[in-house]
Amino acid sequence: MSFPSWLSQLYRGLSRPIRRTTQPIWGSLYRSLVQSSQRRNPEFSSFAVRTNTCGELRSSHLGQEVTLCGWIQYRRQNTFLVLRDFHGLVQVVIPQDESAASVRKILCEAPVESVVQVSGTVISRPAGQENPKMPTGEIEIKVKTAELLNACKKLPFEIKDFMKKTEALRLQYRYLDLRSFQMQYNLRLRSQMVMKMREYLCNLHGFVDIETPTLFKRTPGGAKEFLVPSREPGKFYSLPQSPQQFKQLLMVGGLDRYFQVARCYRDEGSRPDRQPEFTQIDIEMSFVDQTGIQSLIEGLLQYSWPNDKDPVVVPFPTVTFTEALATYGTDKPDTRFGMKIIDISDVFRNTEIGFLQDVLSKPHGTVKAICIPEGAKYLKRKDIESIRKFAADHFNQCSLLGKLRLECADLLETRGMVLRDPTLFSFLWVVDFPLFLPKEENPRELESAHHPFTAPHPSDIHLLYTEPKKARSQHYDLVLNGNEIGGGSIRIHNAELQRYILATLLKEDVKMLSHLLQALDYGAPPHGGIALGLDRLICLVTGSPSIRDVIAFPKSFRGHDLMSNAPDSIPSEELKPYHIRVSWPTDSKAERAH
Amino acid sequence: MSFPSWLSQLYRGLSRPIRRTTQPIWGSLYRSLVQSSQRRNPEFSSFAVRTNTCGELRSSHLGQEVTLCGWIQYRRQNTFLVLRDFHGLVQVVIPQDESAASVRKILCEAPVESVVQVSGTVISRPAGQENPKMPTGEIEIKVKTAELLNACKKLPFEIKDFMKKTEALRLQYRYLDLRSFQMQYNLRLRSQMVMKMREYLCNLHGFVDIETPTLFKRTPGGAKEFLVPSREPGKFYSLPQSPQQFKQLLMVGGLDRYFQVARCYRDEGSRPDRQPEFTQIDIEMSFVDQTGIQSLIEGLLQYSWPNDKDPVVVPFPTVTFTEALATYGTDKPDTRFGMKIIDISDVFRNTEIGFLQDVLSKPHGTVKAICIPEGAKYLKRKDIESIRKFAADHFNQCSLLGKLRLECADLLETRGMVLRDPTLFSFLWVVDFPLFLPKEENPRELESAHHPFTAPHPSDIHLLYTEPKKARSQHYDLVLNGNEIGGGSIRIHNAELQRYILATLLKEDVKMLSHLLQALDYGAPPHGGIALGLDRLICLVTGSPSIRDVIAFPKSFRGHDLMSNAPDSIPSEELKPYHIRVSWPTDSKAERAH
Incomplete structure (x- = not known):
């Protein structure tokens, strides 16, 4: 699918909405982001050598002496130059008089995408030359001085081609891709939305932002965990898939409202639209029930929702797992x-x-x-x-x-029916999941439908001892437009019950979790929580085709960083302190010999 | 060193200040933290089954029906029970009448540190029994109903002993240690201070919070980087020591004000008071000079400084590296x-x-x-x-x-002189560091005094081609009370200069950094930044003896998690997908055979 380039949009006149979302244009982008998060605008030029951003200048600035810094967007017949920064575009008049020869030389000779600093006066455009489609279209800059801050070498491709090219090229030259309207919008919206979530959790509801370790030990069944060799022979850290154990331990520790924007890791090999590291809004609280967590999350999304979208309506509807399957044939129904x-x-x-x-x-x-x-x-x-x-x-x-x-x-949409309103965000809670599922490799054994710390449904506790397969859990999923964007549960706080489920029902090695079981024994409060998948959520909010479009430096679907070429070979002497050696597959030994 | 236990403080009457800082007591702790970050108090009981926190009740609540949840702090002669949550303590009257036998049984039999829920009425304490040293000392709770939410098993030690015991025991039972006043205070202060920093950067100055990858490739000279084996034979990710390359690439990408509360990794083996993973406030901006970054940071610290400390006075004094050595004999002088x-x-x-x-x-x-x-x-x-x-x-x-x-x-302080005022926070900028140092192993070669992306001092650029050893850099360190808490620099944005320094002066393999050099060629703006060591900063602000006291789940100085026993052994079949084997040291093979 084609990536909407803000460049081509600008050439076309800026106001074309992008497929599936109504994107604000440069200029109004910032207004909408800014208004949603605080009363007064941030000072975008504080501490900097510029006096203003390119995108902010209007008729109200007429006559002001300004200093601007930005990238040369394009040049027209050596008379005008359009300068760009993150905030927008502004037209700069290239002086034609003899006395300004040096300024003219700089502005006429610097290649496109070079970085320049100009100082001058904000003036009106001549009558009839205003551009109503450009937020700064009423004014232009009469330059007095100019400085070439950095020349851009000739790009190995035309910017226009680049925008049309494959995602691999975009990832290889990510620093160029980040200059696009769409990436600027996505990353700035992400930052703003997370900031609003923090305000809601921390300032309005007394949650404590606590960082938990990522160098941890392997967890039972944690086959998708990356390993980190330590300097002790045979001992490895694991990069955890979530702070699950730590957040429960924080509850035992009396930090009764925790959240973290947590980096998580999952090694799934090559799976499309997954990332080896991803981010979740991780939340846990004590003395709460399922409806408490649900209300908290509804409030969180309502509070942090971007202003340029329709407001979120709460409460979200709820269906049971069984109803969802019967009515929609899936546990993550698209209810648009x-x-x-x-x-x-x-x-x-x-x-x-x-x-x-x-x-x-x-x-x-x-x-x-x-x-x-x-x-x-x-x-x-x-x-x-x-x-x-x-x-x-x-x-x-x-x-x-x-x-x-x-x-x-x-099919219906291909044929022209508008079935799923692109401005609609349809949230749904799915509840009453089964607590256990039959193991795929041995259906007579059980595995946790979600994870082994999930509390059983209060009405079904007796079933654990008779027909555990029939027991429902206190797990809940949050679904948005047919995508699971979050999941959580009330946890088991009783050590005996936790031991019974781990050892007797799941036949797990409880030794690996002895610290958690012991913690439950020493005054663990009832608690529950949730984790929202931030990358997926922002992807849906921005209407992006892939989560790679809402991550500054994503990996390719094979887990490569195409810009820096990670992962990389390591000299064998650097492996020695970690007491590991590479086991080369037999067929690749020959290759290496070349 | 003695760890100030809030328990013992409480028994002693709560108001004794802790050595080196003036600690607020339970109750006033929250007032001071809360006032510093927002106008209205957070709702600490929203979405929860309690109506109030234990610590918030006052005479103004008299007559109110409340539900409280908390830990049993202690019990006096089966007539009173003191209930604790993160907010403070409250006295609960155990009912003595026959009709309340079941409630009495619960409250009298539950072991200390058990979790209970009580509902009842806020009443005045009988005249003469008020406790003016306890924030809730004017009232008590007349209980109607009580529920034992979770019984605490007998602890393997007395809580009082625990508090006096070694740090190893505290780390092993971290979830108990977290219940202490000091840990609650440290972690909540940390959360609040970081939140204020985010408000300052994001809401007041338009910075964008951007997450950068931690699965990256090794960097030149990155010998202290943890490795993460990938599923490709011989290919490894590295866990970077800082987002240095990414933040510079973001500047090239036009995201011109970046910050991140960034998790960083450094494998230094066993070094006291270091952590294998740590957190830095990572900042970068474009079109800025050294004084711009300095003003930004002064404003940041002033804005986020806790209300219960004396305000931060700006600007901070500045000394050059040479002056610092001459006057204080160190580049991180204690100027108290x-x-x-x-x-x-x-x-x-x-x-x-x-x-x-x-x-x-x-x-x-x-x-x-x-x-x-x-x-x-x-x-x-x-x-x-x-x-x-x-x-x-x-x-x-x-x-x-x-x-x-x-x-x-x-020595002077041992003898009774008060030389370093414990309430004083003395910030200092140290500037004009040398750009290069002679290599330790071969003094005729050069290495970067900080990192190879540091820009030379504008007056010293010519020295790079004649006497590079004499060139000063645009690096700056921020020092607080004799501790380096931050460092940064204006970076090189010119690809030619960067290549010359890397290849000619430092003799590094530029291939490993080809992506960065290429990025500098394609329109990199002038930029600079800084990173503040968050753990150290919070450690100094809270007057803690170790950074382990401001981290929820720190590693021991050998890099172990004493609670969960990480790092851990991994079955060799789980190493196979990563094409690595353990190289057992010869002397440990025998051990393993046992």
């Missing part, structure tokens, strides 16, 4: 549109159609349908064919109907 | 007291004392002295002896006089 799954078994109870008869005669056999609104009007014969094929391809997968529902939505 | 080093060569110019004659006849030969105020009054003969011995032990070390100055200060 209907097309719910309907049980139409009763209609066919007396059918004579053979295969339906077969199905309905079986225990739990049902016939289900999705009603596609105006399907007959929008869908073509080949669409119906593709739906039929999709169904056949996914036959016997229980999530078929859920996938089919999304497939049909895509 | 005088006792400066004075050159008294002239006095002895015509001396007949042989060894002084010898010294003064040599080039650069000087005689220097420290005047100890009232030394004759305070210091005893054996003190003079110990000073003489100290001088002999450190003979021929150029930092001798600086060490001697601190040694004398310690």
